[in-house]
Amino acid sequence: xxxxxxxxxxxxxxxxxxxxxxxxxxxxxxxxxxxxxxxxxxxxxxxxxxxxxxxxxxxxxxxxxxxxxxxxxxxxxxxxxxxxxxxxxxxxxxxxxxxxxxxxxxxxxxxxxxxxxxxxxxxxxxxxxxxxxxxxxxxxxxxxxxxxxxxxxxxxxxxxxxxxxxxxxxxxxxxxxxxxxxxxxxxxxxxxxxxxxxxxxxxxxxxxxxxxxxxxxxxxxxxxxxxxxxxxxxxxxxxxxxxxxxxxxxxxxxxxxxxxxxxxxxxxxxxxxxxxxxxxxxxxxxxxxxxxxxxxxxxxxxxxxxxxxxxxxxxxxxxxxxxxxxxxxxxxxxxxxxxxxxxxxxxxxxxxxxxxxxxxxxxxxxxxxxxxxxxxxxxxxxxxxxxxxxxxxxxxxxxxxxxxxxxxxxxxxxxxxxx
Numbered sequence: 001x002x003x004x005x006x007x008x009x010x011x012x013x014x015x016x017x018x019x020x021x022x023x024x025x026x027x028x029x030x031x032x033x034x035x036x037x038x039x040x041x042x043x044x045x046x047x048x049x050x051x052x053x054x055x056x057x058x059x060x061x062x063x064x065x066x067x068x069x070x071x072x073x074x075x076x077x078x079x080x081x082x083x084x085x086x087x088x089x090x091x092x093x094x095x096x097x098x099x100x101x102x103x104x105x106x107x108x109x110x111x112x113x114x115x116x117x118x119x120x121x122x123x124x125x126x127x128x129x130x131x132x133x134x135x136x137x138x139x140x141x142x143x144x145x146x147x148x149x150x151x152x153x154x155x156x157x158x159x160x161x162x163x164x165x166x167x168x169x170x171x172x173x174x175x176x177x178x179x180x181x182x183x184x185x186x187x188x189x190x191x192x193x194x195x196x197x198x199x200x201x202x203x204x205x206x207x208x209x210x211x212x213x214x215x216x217x218x219x220x221x222x223x224x225x226x227x228x229x230x231x232x233x234x235x236x237x238x239x240x241x242x243x244x245x246x247x248x249x250x251x252x253x254x255x256x257x258x259x260x261x262x263x264x265x266x267x268x269x270x271x272x273x274x275x276x277x278x279x280x281x282x283x284x285x286x287x288x289x290x291x292x293x294x295x296x297x298x299x300x301x302x303x304x305x306x307x308x309x310x311x312x313x314x315x316x317x318x319x320x321x322x323x324x325x326x327x328x329x330x331x332x333x334x335x336x337x338x339x340x341x342x343x344x345x346x347x348x349x350x351x352x353x354x355x356x357x358x359x360x361x362x363x364x365x366x367x368x369x370x371x372x373x374x375x376x377x378x379x380x381x382x383x384x385x386x387x388x389x390x391x392x393x394x395x396x397x398x399x400x401x402x403x404x405x406x407x408x409x410x411x412x413x414x415x416x417x418x419x
Contacts, residue, residue, distance in 0.1 A: 115413050
């Protein structure tokens with residue numbers, strides 16, 4: 001690739017990272033700059049316990065739990081629904097993943113009993129697997145089970161058809177489980193679907209966010225699709241509906257839409273300012289949604305696994321691949337610190353009267369990341385997963401066994417909901 005062309009692509013990616021989260025305060029962000037005096041919260045200092053291979057898996061797991069539980073003492077979390085994003089199988093973005101019933105059952109148990117979650121956002125391409133997972137979650141007493149059909153590259157017509165089918169299945173679940181079932185009609189559809197933003201792929205459309213997010217023509221296209229998906233769902237499903245908006249989709253007419261829950265797929269970006277400042281863009285964004293007086297869910301937030309990933313938001317993984325300015329080293333402390341900051345921001349929002357009604361950490365485990373050409377570092381630093389597979393299975397598909405939970409898992413576990 002010519003040098004000039006490569007440089008242009010890198011610039012586009014930086015623009016995405018910088019502006020994708022701009023949303024309601026795009027103009028304000030441009031003047032924020034970087035805070036030279038940003039406080040530096042104490043970093044988590046953890047030394048990995050050396051556990052010999054002679055100890056069986058059960059003892060090893062117990063030893064890790066004991067170690068991390070002492071390092072992450074219980075904290076209060078003022079959020080009604082504490083959840084995670086869980087993939088039942090998806091084949092986009094070059095790392096296909098399919099999960100078995102046995103693995104799914106173990107994961108659901110860990111998410112509810114060990115992690116302390118009462119909510120789960122189930123997403124994938126295969127509706128039968130999503131419904132199966134939802135049934136397991138409901139049997140495990142989750143309070144909120146969100147169903148998100150995720151079809152990258154689907155057209156307007158395909159989405160209407162498939163969402164309508166899933167809504168019918170969700171309605172059958174709701175007959176027994178009531179409003180514990182939440183039907184998500186979609187998420188970030190300007191980039192995940194075909195026909196709104198130009199571009200022949202998810203990533204190509206993502207690069208258009210900064211240029212098109214305030215364009216009325218494209219805004220209208222999204223609004224039409226959202227309304228059509230609501231109508232398709234209402235043919236059979238009378239329960240709670242939700243849409244997971246990208247931060248650049250904040251302008252949707254929420255007061256006109258038949259949605260019970262306002263979903264916000266919102267990561268932190270360093271252009272927002274000081275994460276502890278109650279006047280930063282993140283809190284202003286929450287304030288925008290809360291004025292509609294509907295439950296507000298952050299339906300996706302998370303962090304890659306290296307120091308400083310928090311500041312790069314959803315684009316952090318791009319900073320850990322060949323061609324990035326700095327080669328990022330795998331660091332579970334960095335990911336755990338990111339989770340802590342999100343939890344503290346949600347608590348701060350509660351203190352400000354902007355309670356986050358639900359939050360869903362991305363993600364428990366969503367597939368394998370095959371090695372990239374030219375990459376000599378630890379590939380797992382790219383992923384936002386809380387579970388890591390056994391290394392020798394790192395290039396296989398299917399159901400690789402979980403090797404351990406990352407420190408981010410235990411950090412999230414330590415924040416316990418306040419009734």
